[in-house]
Amino acid sequence: MPSSADLLEPLRRGEPRALGRAISWMENGHPGARDLMASLWPHLGRAVVIGITGSPGAGKSTLTDRLARALRAEGQKVGILAVDPTSPFSGGAILGDRIRMQRIAADPGIFIRSMATRGALGGLARATQDAIDLLDAAGYDTVIVETVGVGQDEVDVVSCVQTCCVVLVPGMGDEIQAIKAGIMEVADLFVINKADRDGADQVEQELTAMKSLAPPRPWDPPVLRTVAQQGEGIPELLDRVREHGAWLRAHGGLARKARERARLRFESLLAEAALRRARAQAGSERLEAAIQAVADHAQDPYTAVAGILGEP
Amino acid sequence: MPSSADLLEPLRRGEPRALGRAISWMENGHPGARDLMASLWPHLGRAVVIGITGSPGAGKSTLTDRLARALRAEGQKVGILAVDPTSPFSGGAILGDRIRMQRIAADPGIFIRSMATRGALGGLARATQDAIDLLDAAGYDTVIVETVGVGQDEVDVVSCVQTCCVVLVPGMGDEIQAIKAGIMEVADLFVINKADRDGADQVEQELTAMKSLAPPRPWDPPVLRTVAQQGEGIPELLDRVREHGAWLRAHGGLARKARERARLRFESLLAEAALRRARAQAGSERLEAAIQAVADHAQDPYTAVAGILGEP
Numbered sequence: 001m002p003s004s005a006d007l008l009e010p011l012r013r014g015e016p017r018a019l020g021r022a023i024s025w026m027e028n029g030h031p032g033a034r035d036l037m038a039s040l041w042p043h044l045g046r047a048v049v050i051g052i053t054g055s056p057g058a059g060k061s062t063l064t065d066r067l068a069r070a071l072r073a074e075g076q077k078v079g080i081l082a083v084d085p086t087s088p089f090s091g092g093a094i095l096g097d098r099i100r101m102q103r104i105a106a107d108p109g110i111f112i113r114s115m116a117t118r119g120a121l122g123g124l125a126r127a128t129q130d131a132i133d134l135l136d137a138a139g140y141d142t143v144i145v146e147t148v149g150v151g152q153d154e155v156d157v158v159s160c161v162q163t164c165c166v167v168l169v170p171g172m173g174d175e176i177q178a179i180k181a182g183i184m185e186v187a188d189l190f191v192i193n194k195a196d197r198d199g200a201d202q203v204e205q206e207l208t209a210m211k212s213l214a215p216p217r218p219w220d221p222p223v224l225r226t227v228a229q230q231g232e233g234i235p236e237l238l239d240r241v242r243e244h245g246a247w248l249r250a251h252g253g254l255a256r257k258a259r260e261r262a263r264l265r266f267e268s269l270l271a272e273a274a275l276r277r278a279r280a281q282a283g284s285e286r287l288e289a290a291i292q293a294v295a296d297h298a299q300d301p302y303t304a305v306a307g308i309l310g311e312p
Numbered sequence: 313m314p315s316s317a318d319l320l321e322p323l324r325r326g327e328p329r330a331l332g333r334a335i336s337w338m339e340n341g342h343p344g345a346r347d348l349m350a351s352l353w354p355h356l357g358r359a360v361v362i363g364i365t366g367s368p369g370a371g372k373s374t375l376t377d378r379l380a381r382a383l384r385a386e387g388q389k390v391g392i393l394a395v396d397p398t399s400p401f402s403g404g405a406i407l408g409d410r411i412r413m414q415r416i417a418a419d420p421g422i423f424i425r426s427m428a429t430r431g432a433l434g435g436l437a438r439a440t441q442d443a444i445d446l447l448d449a450a451g452y453d454t455v456i457v458e459t460v461g462v463g464q465d466e467v468d469v470v471s472c473v474q475t476c477c478v479v480l481v482p483g484m485g486d487e488i489q490a491i492k493a494g495i496m497e498v499a500d501l502f503v504i505n506k507a508d509r510d511g512a513d514q515v516e517q518e519l520t521a522m523k524s525l526a527p528p529r530p531w532d533p534p535v536l537r538t539v540a541q542q543g544e545g546i547p548e549l550l551d552r553v554r555e556h557g558a559w560l561r562a563h564g565g566l567a568r569k570a571r572e573r574a575r576l577r578f579e580s581l582l583a584e585a586a587l588r589r590a591r592a593q594a595g596s597e598r599l600e601a602a603i604q605a606v607a608d609h610a611q612d613p614y615t616a617v618a619g620i621l622g623e624p
Contacts, residue, residue, distance in 0.1 A: 271583060
């Protein structure tokens with residue numbers, strides 16, 4: 001078993017195996033995780049982090065691929081984190097993901113990882129933040145975080161990337177429904193993908209209408225069109241991402257995002273640690289007995305929890 | 313301000329105002345919440361809880377409406393909980409929801425509530441469980457929990473209803489993507505809604521293929537077709553829900569679901585309580601200073617959390 005000191009150097013050199021192991025450490029709460037993060041901490045803050053979010057079928061993966069390849073063409077090293085609270089069940093889609101991953105992972109300048117931990121409360125958001133830091137410390141220039149974007153965890157993840165792109169597609173029925181989940185406020189760019197399909201104008205009109213209903217924001221998120229499958233609109237998307245980055249730098253936005261991100265990480269780690277401590281203090285036997293008492297309707301869950309915590 | 317004792321009787325009589333207030337108490341962690349739950353606890357376990365989940369645009373709301381009306385026609389009282397980690401931003405969709413709610417909420421035998429708390433970690437799942445209990449104690453015969461079904465919170469919610477219906481629609485592009493998020497394993501029924509559209513056969517084939525790849529389960533989830541807008545397939549759906557309920561009763565499934573539900577509630581309450589205690593012990597000044605130190609890259613978040621908890 002390597003120690004965190006053994007992992008540090010290969011990780012800083014960007015070796016994929018060290019990176020993969022370090023991400024697993026963070027996901028699983030390995031004893032060396034904390035030391036590793038502490039020793040990396042001074043080396044962070046260089047990578048640009050882009051979020052790609054939107055409903056299933058919007059073409060996020062293809063868009064992410066195209067962005068990654070465009071950045072590679074500039075000589076950048078690119079990390080991709082596919083955040084997906086998925087199950088091991090759905091063979092088809094996972095298989096598709098794997099094929100995609102193998103294709104672009106053949107490029108040593110791209111590191112791709114699927115984040116799908118379904119562990120502790122808020123653990124997915126926290127593990128993704130850790131993975132972003134590890135990629136940053138390993139010298140990746142840009143990290144793309146791709147997520148379905150529904151659910152609080154995912155909103156937390158994309159709310160503190162540098163530039164959050166919300167992807168929509170024409171003709172997906174009640175399209176606007178898909179972007180209800182708290183991601184409107186965190187969108188820095190709207191991307192209408194598959195824009196060669198009928199209905200792109202309608203989506204753009206709906207977006208414009210929604211924006212006009214919202215409270216004004218200092219950065220008005222632009223609406224772009226792409227056909228990711230053909231690579232159309234990708235250079236323009238990168239231009240806009242950079243424009244937004246420049247705007248953030250000019251308006252103190254990077255410091256604000258850093259604070260939001262620090263708050264999120266701190267609070268989810270605090271929740272995990274507090275729960276771990278409460279569990280350890282109670283012991284699994286007492287915990288299981290309390291859960292059984294709730295299941296049997298012998299005790300309500302509030303009273304059971306107070307009992308475990310030794311509160312009146 | 314009413315006490316929990318004041319709320320108990322009108323709540324048990326099923327008065328909507330008392331019910332609404334009690335749900336808010338649970339959502340907000342009102343001081344009387346725990347007493348109220350303790351006094352209701354002996355009266356629970358009568359309601360049938362049905363989950364309706366699926367991607368945006370699948371017609372879940374219409375299906376829920378139709379189910380509710382069919383149950384009303386049998387003389388049942390019906391509670392509807394629309395779980396939606398939504399934001400107050402997206403005016404359009406919310407407006408549609410409100411119109412729908414007003415229409416069916418005019419029926420005094422239907423109680424409808426949107427659950428959208430974005431508070432504590434895991435808080436949405438916990439608050440929804442509380443609301444199910446309150447409806448149960450208030451004499452509602454069936455509770456329908458409608459949710460977008462992506463994200464761990466929502467998977468938690470639907471994983472412990474009595475019968476979980478996963479709704480799909482033909483022709484929504486990469487449809488199977490939408491059901492990746494851990495809900496395949498918790499599906500008790502698959503509903504292909506808008507089944508009069510082209511592509512219903514294809515969705516059914518994909519579903520069958522996915523099921524054949526999955527490990528065998530004691531209850532093989534049937535696949536049904538509905539056109540909820542026209543009310544087609546609703547009686548058959550209710551029949552299947554009841555068939556599944558009978559199967560659960562015959563095979564010890566209700567006790568198993570009760571244990572899962574107790575575990576979920578207990579663990580999310582424990583996490584909330586442990587975090588609350590850690591925060592109170594640290595005090596907001598120390599917490600804010602720790603977060604700022606992380607944002608400034610002066611300290612890594614793991615070390616900052618250990619410091620707050622007084623751990624080495």
